[in-house]
Amino acid sequence: MLKRIRVGIAALFFTLITLYFLDFAELLPEQLNFLTRIQFVPALLSFSIVWIVSLILLALIFGRVYCSVICPMGVYQDVVGRLARLFRKKKKRFRFRKSMTILRWSVVFIVLVAFLLGMPLLLGMLDPYSAYGRMIVSVFSPVYILGNNLLEAIFTSFDNYTFYREDASIVSISTFIAGVVTLLVIGYLAWKHGRTYCNTICPVGTVLGLLSKYSLFRVKFDHGKCNSCSLCELNCKSYCIDSKAQEIDQSRCVSCFNCIESCNRSAISYKFAYGKRSTKNDVPQKDVVDTSKRKFLSTALLSTVAIPAALAEKATGIEAANKRTPLTPPGSKGIEHLKDYCTSCHLCVSKCPTNILEPAFTEYGLAGFMMPTMKFQHGFCSYDCTICSEVCPNGAIQPLTVDEKHLEQVGKIILNLDHCITYRDETHCGACAEHCPTQAVTMVPYKGALTIPETDQSICIGCGGCEYICPEAGKAIYIEGNAEHQKAEMFEEAEKKEFDFGGFGF
Amino acid sequence: MDRRKFLSALAVAGFGATITAKGAVHVLSQNLGSQSGNPVDLVAVMGGNGDEMFRRGISEIGGMSRFVKPGQKVCIKPNIGWDKSPELAANANPEVVGEIVKQCFDAGASEVLVFDNTCDNWRNCYENSGIEKAAKDAGAKVVPGHQESYYRNVSIPKGKVLKEAKIHEAILDSDLWINVPVLKHHGGARLSISMKNHMGIVWDRKFFHSNDLQQCIADVCTLDKKPVLNVVDAYRTLKSNGPRGKSESDVVLTKSLFMSQDIVAVDTAAAKFFSQIEDMPLDHVEHLANGQDLNIGTMNLESLNVKRIKL
Numbered sequence: 172m173l174k175r176i177r178v179g180i181a182a183l184f185f186t187l188i189t190l191y192f193l194d195f196a197e198l199l200p201e202q203l204n205f206l207t208r209i210q211f212v213p214a215l216l217s218f219s220i221v222w223i224v225s226l227i228l229l230a231l232i233f234g235r236v237y238c239s240v241i242c243p244m245g246v247y248q249d250v251v252g253r254l255a256r257l258f259r260k261k262k263k264r265f266r267f268r269k270s271m272t273i274l275r276w277s278v279v280f281i282v283l284v285a286f287l288l289g290m291p292l293l294l295g296m297l298d299p300y301s302a303y304g305r306m307i308v309s310v311f312s313p314v315y316i317l318g319n320n321l322l323e324a325i326f327t328s329f330d331n332y333t334f335y336r337e338d339a340s341i342v343s344i345s346t347f348i349a350g351v352v353t354l355l356v357i358g359y360l361a362w363k364h365g366r367t368y369c370n371t372i373c374p375v376g377t378v379l380g381l382l383s384k385y386s387l388f389r390v391k392f393d394h395g396k397c398n399s400c401s402l403c404e405l406n407c408k409s410y411c412i413d414s415k416a417q418e419i420d421q422s423r424c425v426s427c428f429n430c431i432e433s434c435n436r437s438a439i440s441y442k443f444a445y446g447k448r449s450t451k452n453d454v455p456q457k458d459v460v461d462t463s464k465r466k467f468l469s470t471a472l473l474s475t476v477a478i479p480a481a482l483a484e485k486a487t488g489i490e491a492a493n494k495r496t497p498l499t500p501p502g503s504k505g506i507e508h509l510k511d512y513c514t515s516c517h518l519c520v521s522k523c524p525t526n527i528l529e530p531a532f533t534e535y536g537l538a539g540f541m542m543p544t545m546k547f548q549h550g551f552c553s554y555d556c557t558i559c560s561e562v563c564p565n566g567a568i569q570p571l572t573v574d575e576k577h578l579e580q581v582g583k584i585i586l587n588l589d590h591c592i593t594y595r596d597e598t599h600c601g602a603c604a605e606h607c608p609t610q611a612v613t614m615v616p617y618k619g620a621l622t623i624p625e626t627d628q629s630i631c632i633g634c635g636g637c638e639y640i641c642p643e644a645g646k647a648i649y650i651e652g653n654a655e656h657q658k659a660e661m662f663e664e665a666e667k668k669e670f671d672f673g674g675f676g677f
Numbered sequence: 678m679d680r681r682k683f684l685s686a687l688a689v690a691g692f693g694a695t696i697t698a699k700g701a702v703h704v705l706s707q708n709l710g711s712q713s714g715n716p717v718d719l720v721a722v723m724g725g726n727g728d729e730m731f732r733r734g735i736s737e738i739g740g741m742s743r744f745v746k747p748g749q750k751v752c753i754k755p756n757i758g759w760d761k762s763p764e765l766a767a768n769a770n771p772e773v774v775g776e777i778v779k780q781c782f783d784a785g786a787s788e789v790l791v792f793d794n795t796c797d798n799w800r801n802c803y804e805n806s807g808i809e810k811a812a813k814d815a816g817a818k819v820v821p822g823h824q825e826s827y828y829r830n831v832s833i834p835k836g837k838v839l840k841e842a843k844i845h846e847a848i849l850d851s852d853l854w855i856n857v858p859v860l861k862h863h864g865g866a867r868l869s870i871s872m873k874n875h876m877g878i879v880w881d882r883k884f885f886h887s888n889d890l891q892q893c894i895a896d897v898c899t900l901d902k903k904p905v906l907n908v909v910d911a912y913r914t915l916k917s918n919g920p921r922g923k924s925e926s927d928v929v930l931t932k933s934l935f936m937s938q939d940i941v942a943v944d945t946a947a948a949k950f951f952s953q954i955e956d957m958p959l960d961h962v963e964h965l966a967n968g969q970d971l972n973i974g975t976m977n978l979e980s981l982n983v984k985r986i987k988l
Contacts (some may be wrong), residue, residue, distance in 0.1 A: 330788070335821040397719060524798050531828075553760060553798050598889040599963065601865020606796060610918050614864035620961035640796075642883035665917045666928040670954060675721050675985055676935070677949040677978055 172377040172426040173441055177239055178428035192307040193280075193315045195337060202601040207518060207564035209241055210300035216512050230382035234389050236371055237379055238425040240453040244299030245369060245425065247306075248361035252408055262381060264405045265365060270420050275370070282374050292536050295514035299373055302353050304516030305541070309350035309530075313339045336548075342520055346541055348531040365408030370423045377580040382421035382465055387442045389425055390431065392417040397436035403430035404440050422586045458587060463669045495533035496652035498545035498633065501552065501579040502560030502568040505537060505655035512567035519559035519568060525550035527635065528559060530534060545581065547635035547650070552581075552607040577609075580659040582633030582650040584611050586626045592648035593623045603648045606636030609662045624648065630662045695713075712748065713812050716789055718981035719937040722937035725988040727772035727912045730934040734908075738936060739983050744853065744905040747785030752792070753817065754904070756859050756874050757806050759921050760797035765911035766928040767805040767921055769859045772897060773910045775811035777855060782816055789817040790847045793877045798822040820847055828880040835971060836896030838888050843880035848902060856904035856940070860911040860931075860947050862919030863891055867962045868951060869920045870944040871907040879931060895967035898940055903973075909935040909947045916954045929954050941965055941974025942981055949978075 187207040202477060207213060214222035229237060238245040240526055255263065278297070285293040295301050316339040323334035341347045358368045369376040373570040383389070394417055407430055411423035430439050496506075500519060503509040520528045520543055531544040543559070560571045571579060592600040603624055604614045611631035614622035626648075638649040720737045722730040733739055745751055755769035763771055774791065779973050782934045791812040795802040799821060803809040809819045821827065828843035848854050858874035864872050865886070875897045876882050904925040911933040918927045933950065937943035945965055957974065958967060970977050 210894065213817075234790045318679045332818050332820050335828060340823065402785075487826065507878070524800070525929055550798075555760060555801075556798070561981075592887055596889070599865050599891050600886045600887045601869070601890075604864035605920055608921065608923070610923055613918070620867065620958075620963060640883070641888035642885075664924050668916060668929050668954060670914075670929045670931045672723065672932070673953075675723065675946070675950055676953040677721075677946050677983075 174432045176425070177236070177428055180434050181240045181246045181249065184240060185243055185250075189307060192304060193312055193519060195316065195521070196319075196391045197313075199334045201561070202317060204564065207300070207304075207516070207562070210241075210299060210564065211237065211379070212298040212514055212517070213296065215560070215563060216514070218577055226379075231385060234383040234386040234424060234426040235379045236426045238366075238376055239334070242299050242303075242372075242375070242396075244303040246359065246369065247303060247367060248357060249408075249427070251358050251361035251584075252365060258490065260343075263365075265407050265410050267404055267407075267415075268410040270411075271371050272422075275380075277636065278372055279374045279377050281651065289510065291511065291514060292538050292540055293542070295320045295516075296362070296624060297372060297374055298329050298514050298516075299369075299375060301514040301516040302357075304518055304521075305346060305530075306350045308355050308517040308521045309342060309346045310354055313341050332563050338526065342517075343530050343532070345532055346517070349541065352488045361499065365410065366423075366425060367410075369425065370409055370411070376425075377422075383426075384421045387444055388441060389421055389446065390419055390426065390441050391441060392419070393440065396436050398436065398438070400435075402433045402435065406430055406433040406490045406646065421458050426491070427458075432584075457485070469587050495649075496529060496582070496654050498582050498635075498650060498652040499656070500528060500543055500545060500560035500568050501557045501576055501581050501656070502557070502563070502571045503656070504569065505653065506539070507655070509542060510539050513539075514565060514567075515543075516564070517541075517543070518562050518564065519543050522562050524556060524558060524560050525553055527552055527561055543637065547639040549639075551606065551635040551639040552633075569591060576632075578659045578661065580653060580657040582631075582635075582652040583628045584622060584626045584631040584633070584637060586612070587645075587648055587649075588623075589646050590643045590645045592643060593617065593621055598640065602640040602642060605636035606633075606637065606640045608634060609659070611662075612637050629660045632659045687942075696782060713775040716721075716982060718939060718979040719884055719935065719942055719978070719983045720986065721933065721935050721946060721950075721983065722988065723931065723933045724985045725731050726985055727770040727934065728776035730912070730932075731773050731776045731908065731936075731988060732780075733986060733988060734934055734936050735987065738906075740912055741784040745781050745784035746852075748787050749785070749789070749852040750788045750850070751781045751786045752847045752854040753781070753807055753812070754789045754794060754848065754854055754874065754878055755791065755856060755857040756869070756877060757793035757802050757808050758796045758877065760805050761803040761922070762805055763807045764913070764925060764927045765863070765922055766915040767919075767939070768802070768808060769857045770910045771807035771811035771825060771914045773908065773912070774808050774857060775815045777857065777908065778812050778815035778817040781855075789815075790820050790851065792820045792822045792844065792845060792847050793819045794822040794880065794882075795877075814855065818883045822847075822877075823877050824879055825928060831900065833896060834899055834901045835899035837971070838895035839884070840891045842897060842900075844900070844902075845880075846879050848878050851926075852914070853905045854902070856907045857878055857910055858907070859913075860909055860951060861922075862917050862927075862951075862955065862957075864919065866894060866950055868944075868957060868963060869905075870909055870942045872964050872968055875900075891963035892967050894964040895973070897972055898948065898968055898973050899971050901988075904940070905938065907943045909943055911935065911947060914951065914954060916951075939974040939981070941968040942978060946983070 192201045202499050282294050308361050316337045322335050399414050404412040404414040409423045411420040499509045527550045528543045529546045530541040534544050555577050557571045560568045588594050590656050601614045603612045609630045611624045612624045617623035617626045633650045717738050720734040722734045755774045757768050759767040761767040777791050831844045832841045858871045861869040863869040872894050911931050912927045914931045915922045916929050935943050
């Protein structure tokens with residue numbers, strides 16, 4: 172029964188958060204973003220006291236239910252495990268292993284130190300929520316859009332325009348690789364070894380594991396009923412039940428209740444932990460650490476970091492030639508703030524309606540790998556749009572009102588007249604001014620009927636409309652990022668006029 | 678190929694053949710001549726709401742049934758370029774669009790499609806311009822234009838610079854289309870009216886900007902499939918900082934509407950009207966003269982039968 176409740180809630184949370192990430196058409200209610208806010212690392216980084224306290228209390232009362240229900244990466248592993256049970260001929264039997272406490276806390280320590288030294292990249296790589304987000308955005312989102320486009324083709328052939336086509340190309344190659352590696356490594360582990368990731372690497376799992384050692388409710392043996400048949404142990408994907416000793420390592424138990432389901436004698440149950448206590452620890456434990464898996468894990472992790480890093484090094488030459496300060500999304504205050512708080516879950520990348528937020532490669536340096544940056548090749552930042560600032564669960568992009576957004580200067584306009592069509596070819600253009608919401612670039616009289624762009628950086632907000640639309644390949648006009656965002660001045664309004672209904676003028 | 682596609686292809690081919698054989702202006706003027714002894718070439722209406730002015734104008738020019746025959750598939754191409762509310766005059770007046778859709782159905786249209794290749798995010802443009810709602814309420818289908826795959830390459834043999842362009846399939850697959858621009862100041866083309874509104878049926882606009890914008894605007898108007906009617910909405914006129922506008926102070930309430938089959942004439946009339954608010958010499962709006970040179974219309978309003986109406 173408990174297991175069914177767990178599976179039901181987990182399936183609901185998992186489906187909703189996944190669809191929330193994929194939902195480019197904004198069909199789902201925006202309130203669903205609470206599913207991202209209750210994730211442990213985002214709650215911590217955004218200092219959401221309510222959520223932090225709730226999650227800690229949850230662990231102190233019920234154990235690591237977070238890992239079984241709320242964490243999408245945890246549920247992803249359970250889905251894979253379920254598939255493994257369905258398709259594998261030989262049934263997987265888990266056997267108790269000793270906790271790799273030193274490895275687990277070393278990871279937490281290294282992640283913490285790196286974070287405090289201003290390198291949140293490691294936290295971003297290992298945080299299960301962020302890794303899951305990247306996996307969805309870089310790997311599954313294109314698939315979802317392809318499905319949408321297929322439906323669109325079918326419906327439109329019947330003159331039904333409910334669906335519309337979207338661009339199904341992947342956001343960036345490096346994050347696609349990272350996404351596939353995450354998918355395969357964690358998928359492989361889940362297929363073969365249950366919740367190994369959660370109980371060796373995952374820093375969230377380690378911290379919650381510590382809390383759940385003291386949880387009020389937990390899975391316990393009834394020593395009177397148990398005959399050490401080891402059925403529970405064989406079904407424990409966390410390798411945390413020692414049926415001989417009738418002991419459970421609470422720091423690794425994710426409260427999945429599979430053991431309870433498997434027991435024929437009702438000798439294991441989920442109950443209040445501080446009743447009468449009976450200790451039994453006479454069975455000596457055998458060290459059954461499988462080092463090959465450890466090696467596999469560390470190699471996999473290293474390659475996740477090393478492959479993109481190697482790719483990144485190759486690309487530095489190209490980037491240097493442009494010599495541009497990268498643009499950070501409006502609300503992120505600037506590069507420093509973004510780097511301090513972003514764990515690259517790519518929710519903003521997925522939600523940006525004009526698809527201008529892209530995972531960075533080396534723009535922010537290696538420490539900012541995969542963090543969102545604004546690129547104007549395929550579009551520009553909509554003047555009235557504040558979506559990225561609304562969805563960010565980490566507070567890396569702080570919420571902006573539309574009025575604040577109108578003055579949030581993420582970069583400044585640069586005009587390179589030598590490349591300008593009007594200056595060079597003496598033909599009309601004006602595409603830049605056409606797109607400028609504040610007329611920071613405006614067309615002023617030039618030769619004869621010609622008009623030529625003139626810029627005013629003080630009222631520019633760096634939306635990139637001018638850069639995107641400039642038809643010149645070398646870009647006569649572009650946006651140079653502000654490392655720290657500034658406040659633009661309010662533009663002057665035009666002189667108001669009333670029309671006199673005298674005549675048509677012809 | 679299914680029957681519908683075959684039939685529509687046949688219709689398009691037939692339509693194209695008629696035009697190329699006789700020249701669009703001839704065909705259109707024949708239409709007018711055949712049904713009225715004293716044809717009206719251009720109607721200017723002032724002093725009402727958008728829908729009122731359109732109703733009056735269309736009746737003066739011979740009624741919608743002159744252009745739309747029962748069973749025909751109609752495409753309406755308003756200017757929906759920007760994520761702006763109707764009060765900011767960056768897009769065509771939704772009241773006018775809604776009324777046109779309604780009249781198309783009244784004339785027996787089997788289907789009416791509405792679209793634009795927007796500059797801002799298309800979903801915001803469609804919604805916040807009020808045009809999507811007005812068109813849908815009147816029974817039209819509002820279709821997207823934000824992906825290249827909606828466009829097909831078409832040759833433009835009469836173009837001087839622009840020899841081919843990717844045109845939206847809603848235009849190509851319809852029996853006829855109606856052009857519904859809004860009168861606006863434009864930093865590059867100087868004015869954005871009916872001819873400039875053609876840039877919204879095209880995929881690659883950057884080519885226009887980098888290869889003599891004013892000539893390309895005229896060139897694209899020589900497309901075989903010309904609009905059967907140009908309806909210039911000037912209920913509100915964007916007098917400055919166009920074509921997007923910064924604030925409501927760029928907008929003048931002008932309560933006017935112009936319509937004609939002659940695209941150069943209706944744009945000339947609208948440009949002269951605009952000059953009453955802000956000076957705009959006709960020779961600065963170079964695409965007008967370029968269009969006249971390509972024989973798609975005339976700038977000489979004296980030679981036309983112009984009907985001026987004040988409500």
